Amino acid sequence: MRKLSENILDKISIDFLRNQVLKNAYGNDDTVIAKLDPRILLVWYLFFGLVPWFLNDVVLLLGIFIFVALTTRAARIAPLVLFLFCIGVFSQTGYLFIVALFFGGNTETIVPLLIMTLKVAVVSLASITVFSGLDPDRLANGMLWFGCPGQLSFSISFAYRILPVLMEEFQNILLSYRLRGNPPSKNGLAGKIRYLAYQIRMIIQAFYPLMLNTAKRSRTTVEALELRGYRHSIQNPEVKKMKLAMLKVTRADLIFVCISIVWVCASFGASAAL
Amino acid sequence: MSIIEIRDLTFTYPGASEPTLKNASVVIEKGDFLAIVGNNGCGKSTLCKTLNGLIPHFIVGDMDGDVFIDGMNTKEQEIGTLACRAGYVYQDFENQIVCPTVLEDASYACLNYAMPDYEEKGKKALNVCGLSSKIDDYVWQLSGGQKHLLALAGTAALSPDILILDEPIAQLDPAHADGIYEVLKELNEKYGKTVIVIEHHTDYIVKYCKNVMLLKDGTVQWILPAKEAMRRTEELQGCNIFPPQVAIAAERMLDGGLLPREPFEKKEEILPVDVNEGTRVFAPYLKNKGPAYKQAARQDRPRDPIVDFKNVTVKYRAVKGEPPKVFDDFSLQIGKGEKIALIGSNGAGKSTMMKLMMGLIRPESGQVLLNGRPTAELPKEELGRTISMVYQNPEEMFIKDSIRKDIEYAMKVRRVEDYEKHTDELLEMFRLTDLQDRDGRLLSGGQMRRASLAIGIALQPEILLLDEPTANLDIATRREIMKTLQMLKGVTDTVVIATHDMQLVCDWAERLIVLSSGYVIADGTKEEIFADMYVRQQVGIRPPQIYDMGRALGIENPCFTIDEFMGYFRGEKYA
Numbered sequence: 001m002r003k004l005s006e007n008i009l010d011k012i013s014i015d016f017l018r019n020q021v022l023k024n025a026y027g028n029d030d031t032v033i034a035k036l037d038p039r040i041l042l043v044w045y046l047f048f049g050l051v052p053w054f055l056n057d058v059v060l061l062l063g064i065f066i067f068v069a070l071t072t073r074a075a076r077i078a079p080l081v082l083f084l085f086c087i088g089v090f091s092q093t094g095y096l097f098i099v100a101l102f103f104g105g106n107t108e109t110i111v112p113l114l115i116m117t118l119k120v121a122v123v124s125l126a127s128i129t130v131f132s133g134l135d136p137d138r139l140a141n142g143m144l145w146f147g148c149p150g151q152l153s154f155s156i157s158f159a160y161r162i163l164p165v166l167m168e169e170f171q172n173i174l175l176s177y178r179l180r181g182n183p184p185s186k187n188g189l190a191g192k193i194r195y196l197a198y199q200i201r202m203i204i205q206a207f208y209p210l211m212l213n214t215a216k217r218s219r220t221t222v223e224a225l226e227l228r229g230y231r232h233s234i235q236n237p238e239v240k241k242m243k244l245a246m247l248k249v250t251r252a253d254l255i256f257v258c259i260s261i262v263w264v265c266a267s268f269g270a271s272a273a274l
Numbered sequence: 275m276s277i278i279e280i281r282d283l284t285f286t287y288p289g290a291s292e293p294t295l296k297n298a299s300v301v302i303e304k305g306d307f308l309a310i311v312g313n314n315g316c317g318k319s320t321l322c323k324t325l326n327g328l329i330p331h332f333i334v335g336d337m338d339g340d341v342f343i344d345g346m347n348t349k350e351q352e353i354g355t356l357a358c359r360a361g362y363v364y365q366d367f368e369n370q371i372v373c374p375t376v377l378e379d380a381s382y383a384c385l386n387y388a389m390p391d392y393e394e395k396g397k398k399a400l401n402v403c404g405l406s407s408k409i410d411d412y413v414w415q416l417s418g419g420q421k422h423l424l425a426l427a428g429t430a431a432l433s434p435d436i437l438i439l440d441e442p443i444a445q446l447d448p449a450h451a452d453g454i455y456e457v458l459k460e461l462n463e464k465y466g467k468t469v470i471v472i473e474h475h476t477d478y479i480v481k482y483c484k485n486v487m488l489l490k491d492g493t494v495q496w497i498l499p500a501k502e503a504m505r506r507t508e509e510l511q512g513c514n515i516f517p518p519q520v521a522i523a524a525e526r527m528l529d530g531g532l533l534p535r536e537p538f539e540k541k542e543e544i545l546p547v548d549v550n551e552g553t554r555v556f557a558p559y560l561k562n563k564g565p566a567y568k569q570a571a572r573q574d575r576p577r578d579p580i581v582d583f584k585n586v587t588v589k590y591r592a593v594k595g596e597p598p599k600v601f602d603d604f605s606l607q608i609g610k611g612e613k614i615a616l617i618g619s620n621g622a623g624k625s626t627m628m629k630l631m632m633g634l635i636r637p638e639s640g641q642v643l644l645n646g647r648p649t650a651e652l653p654k655e656e657l658g659r660t661i662s663m664v665y666q667n668p669e670e671m672f673i674k675d676s677i678r679k680d681i682e683y684a685m686k687v688r689r690v691e692d693y694e695k696h697t698d699e700l701l702e703m704f705r706l707t708d709l710q711d712r713d714g715r716l717l718s719g720g721q722m723r724r725a726s727l728a729i730g731i732a733l734q735p736e737i738l739l740l741d742e743p744t745a746n747l748d749i750a751t752r753r754e755i756m757k758t759l760q761m762l763k764g765v766t767d768t769v770v771i772a773t774h775d776m777q778l779v780c781d782w783a784e785r786l787i788v789l790s791s792g793y794v795i796a797d798g799t800k801e802e803i804f805a806d807m808y809v810r811q812q813v814g815i816r817p818p819q820i821y822d823m824g825r826a827l828g829i830e831n832p833c834f835t836i837d838e839f840m841g842y843f844r845g846e847k848y849a
Contacts, residue, residue, distance in 0.1 A: 019591040026374075026412050137374055161374040164414040172670040175634060179658040180673075180684035180729075205673070213669050216715055217369045224370035226332050227357040228428070229386030238388045 014174060018167040020080035024132055025160060032252070033075035033133040038142025040253045041130050044260060048126035052119045058111060059274050061118040063267025067260070068125040075133025085124055093117045136160040145244050150234045169213060173206045277435060277468050278302040278325060280494075283339035285320060285329060293336070294320045296492040304435070307462045307469045309479045309500065312489035313514040314718060314748050318472045319365070321489065322438045324348065325470075327356030344435065358387065360436040361429035365444065365472075367422050376400065376416070377409045380427045387432070399431035400424075402465075403457050417620050419450030423457065430461065437461060438470045443478065445745050447619045447774045449814030451475075455482045474748055476518050477819055480504055480547050488513065505545040514750040519820040520552040521545045523836045532843040533559055552823045561843050563829050577609025580737060580768055581631055585640035588626060600626045601792045603640070610736075611767040615779040617803075618789035618813055624772040625666075627789070628739045631770075633657050645736075658684065662735035662766075666742040668726035672714035677706060677725045680714060684733050696732075703761065704728045720751030727758055737768040744775045756781060776818050780834040788813055801832050 028034055033041070048068060055061055072082075097113040131139065137160055140153035181202065184194040225231075233239040280300045286293040294317045302308060310318050323329045330337045331353040341348045343359050364370050373379035381396025389395060400406050403423040408416065416424060422442065430437065439458070443451035459482055461467045473479055479486060479500055486503035488495040490513055496503075504510070507517040507525055524545050527533045533555075546552040583606040589597040600623050608614060616624045629635045630642050633649035641648045644660060652660075665671055674680045681700055685693035701707045704724040709717060714725050723743060730738060744752045752775075759782060762769065773779060779786065779800060786803045788796040796802075796809040803809060804817045817834075824833035824842075833839040 015591070022414075026414075137378070157374060158372055161372060161413060165368070169670060172665060172667075173673060176665075176671055176673050178654045179632070179662070180687075180733075182684075182687040209670075209673050212713070212715055216669065217366065220364050220366050220369035221372065223328055223332060224364065225372060226353060227326060227328065227362060228370075228372070228383040229354055229357065230372075232354050233386035233388075236388055239386060242385060242388065242390070242392070 014167075014171045017080070018164075018171060020078045021167065022164060024078035024081055025136065025163060027078070028076040028133060029135045031074060031076050031133060032256075033071060033129060034135055034138075035252060036134070036256055037247055037249050037253045038134055038138045039145055039247060040249060040257060041134055042142050042146065044257070045126055045130040047260075049123050052122045055119075056115055057271045058115060058118070060267050060271035061115060061122065063270060064264065065118050065122050065125070067263045067267075068122050068129060071129045072125045072133070075129050077128055077132050081128060081132055085128060089117060089121050089124060092120050141243060141247060144240065145247060150240065154230070166210070166214065170206060170210050173209050173213075174203065177202045177206055275304045276301045277304040277306075277344055279342040280321075280324070281340045281342070283321075283324060283341060284337070285317075285324065286336040287320075287333075288335050290335075294492050295324075297339070298489075298492065298494050299339075300487065300494045300497060302468065302470070302497075304468055305462070305466055307458070307471075307482060307484040308497075309471050309473045309483040309486045310489055311472075311474060311479070311486060311503075311510070311513065311515050313750070314720070316489050316513070317492040318489055319440055320492075322362065322440065322470065322472065325356075325436065325438060326360040326362050327351060327353040328362075331356075354387065357383075357434075358432050359434050360438060361432060361434040363422075363425050363429050363437070363439040363442065365440040367425035370425055371413055371421065371428065374412055376405060376411050376413060376424060379413060379424060380405075380431050383428060383432050395431045395433070396427070399427040402430065402460065403427040404453065417450075419446050419453065419620055422446065422450075422454060426454070426457065430467075433465075434467070436468045436470065438472075440472045442471055442473070443475060445742070447814055448816040449619055451478070452814075458482065474515050476504055476510075476516055477548075480518060501547050504547040507545065514748045516749045518547045519818060519836060520549065520556075520823050521547055523820060523823070523839055524552070524555055526836065527559075527840055527843060530840070532840060549819065549822050549826050553826050556823070556827055556843075559843055560827055560829070563827070563842065577611060579607040579643075580610045580645060581608040582643040582646075583607070583627075583630070583640070584643065586630060586637040586642060587639045588630065588635060589638050599792065601630075601637075604792065604794075605640075606787070606794060606797075608737075608768065608770065613768075613782060613784040614770045615783035615786050616770060616772040616789065617774070617779065617786055617815055622789040622813070623792045624789055625741060626792075628663060628741060628770070628772065631737070631739060632661060632663055658735075659688075659733055660735055661737040661739065662730045662733060663739040664726050664730040664741065664743065666745065668722040669715055671726045671729050675713050676711045677701075677714045677717075677728075678710035680725070681728050681732050684729075688733070690733075700728045700732060704758065720747055720754065723747065723751065723755060724758065727755070731762065731766055734765050736766065737770070738762065738766045740769065740771045740773075742773055742775075743771060744773065744778055752778070776816060780818055780821070788815070800834060804832060 048064070052061060052064060093113060093116045097110065097117055100109050100113055137157045140156040144150065144153040183198045185191050186195045278301070280298055283295050283298045284293050285295040298321060310321070312318050320329070323333065324341050325343065327348050329335065330349065343356065348356055371379050373382050377393070377396055377400065380400050381392045384392035384395045397406070397409065400409060403426055405420065405423055405427060408420065413421065413424065426439070437458070442454050446454065455478055458469050458471070462469045471483070473483070483500045485497055486500050487497045488503070488509065495509070498506075504518055504521060507521050510517045524533065528535065544555065546555045583604055586601050586604045587599065588601040589599050591597060616627065618624055626635060630637065631644070631649070633642070633652060633654060636650055641650065643649070644652065644657070649657065672680055674683055678697060678701065682693055682697040685696060690696065701710050704727065706721070706725055706728060709721060714722060717725060727743070743755055747755065756778065759769065771778070771783070783800065786796070786798060786800055787794055788803060788809055790813050795812060796806060803815070804821060809815065820833055820836055820839050824839055829842050
């Protein structure tokens, strides 16, 4: 038992989290989804993120659910994100669904819950596919095309660049705390709680030096941005045009759109037939 | 033709009482390869920032005098125009890289200035900087040296006439450092760029730069051809710059009567600055080549191992594909009381080895024993009492808002008796008493290092690990760190330092361990390692200049210090 809990604790280290985040952000840039045109995917998301709320047919929702589950799989999403998704859906409605099953709920109570769960699941999976599967830089360009301000798209792209740096620094600061600190003993239930509280406090405290260090390094970044013409690019519409010139709708995009349409139509058909 | 002209420039940062630059005047010729030298805080970076328009357009302050770039007054130009003329690579170059992938970052500035062939320009710059194979990589996949090259490429892509680099090789191993300078040389010679570097490695200045400018207290003292400048040993040392070792040796030998005064009437003209010149000057006066001192007896007495790596294999979590192996079946023993220098190029596994000792990384197989107990079983907090590590980046050690609190933190939470008294002692020992209430991050480079060392030894650990303790420091500060290392005797006996600083290695280390892609390829005394040409080439170890000088003169025993070298010029000539 001790081995097991240690094993789990070992997995949930900051290093693991860092790896998962990196995997999610940078590890799936060669998937089918990542290669799609971001504008197409954003429109696609507009449909799959909105329409399910207005549907109330189990078969139809189930069809759409299977489809977004497949796209999520195609986008090779990191396990951690999927895990969080499951927790999310379960805490929203899933637990009610199970409770209803156990305490003699009949179809009348279960079906609405199932519908609700499916809706949440479809929308969440569609979001994961688009926002996690697409590389943030392309996502930013897609949003720029739809008229989001340049600052926003730059922020996304910059966050994408700076994320690994921040993660590593945070890890090191946390280590400073761990190596120099003296946590309470883990014996007994009270001890375990105290230990956990100590760990949480440490994580929170580690943000303070992280922010100061970031502030320090941003001095160079701000100057460098100025030198490298960032302000210039925001004011010049020509730059935006050049940036967006690389967005191209390819055959893969058309195929993806066709499959989506056919699948949704088929789901409609199935729900009407049943 | 002059490309830069500075006239009577005085600049005061807002809130500062003293001006950083005082009446600086200088003319820099087109096509020059200029090194700016001077001690920390003499205004080198500030001067460079006036060239690209950051001062006065972005950093407001009190500016008198004029700066002309190619005849244009910087006051009258847009910062964008100036940035396209004078590119700047920061000392903390990592922070100037703003895009996630290599090609995007290289062409970022060109895109921002709306150049239609921005991608081509970026590619070309990457090509010149030797990064063409990394074009689609993410920035975080690059090594430190490659990141520096990327920062350079991002700047060079705009094809500015002037390139300014602030301490380009401070954090690099010799092989990568050569790489940077070769690129700069090409940019200078083939593409006709004017290159300005802030540099304190005099061997690189002699080898690559054409001229040297000495800046002292915000005033330009002189601009001289590189070799001539390096002969002004007194002035250089007055500004905390190490002149080439052969020059110092020759000077001391003149003063000590080991070289005759006769042909060396004018010291400034004759002091050698590199090994070739040294051979000419020293060879006639060499008294003996044989062992002047007894060979340092090698300690073969086995020591009690304090750290023991047993068949350790380490893999990193990969973002994509197979997890890379850093160590494969790695075994090594570290004895009690050893002074070890860990050498190897960037990415050879030095940090991984240190992290293994600290129990921060768990080996995939095998184990690391600390005093006979596997580190995996020891709780981190107990490890902290036995072994302590000072990071390369001191900022990450500051977790409180004053250095006093930082130093006492570990003792306080462990309820060490008299921790306040001990903190006072540490502050005193590292000369930090006056700074004790300041935030560590706001100190100068040398002060930060001292503070991080004080934090590292606060618990009086048995083993101290130092990651690049002398990177980025000028000689005064480096000497201080060396002194501090001597002071550790009695408190902490076993010290392991990962470093590229061969001066430090020669002066301090007793055992050298050379790592290359996860394997120990050499392990021995400095005499053994430096004599091994294969290892030297493999890892790009560069011994201090005086060692090469001794070799060139045919002295049999290796010389690691100037005193040892001078020993061969004493006494009777016997051959």
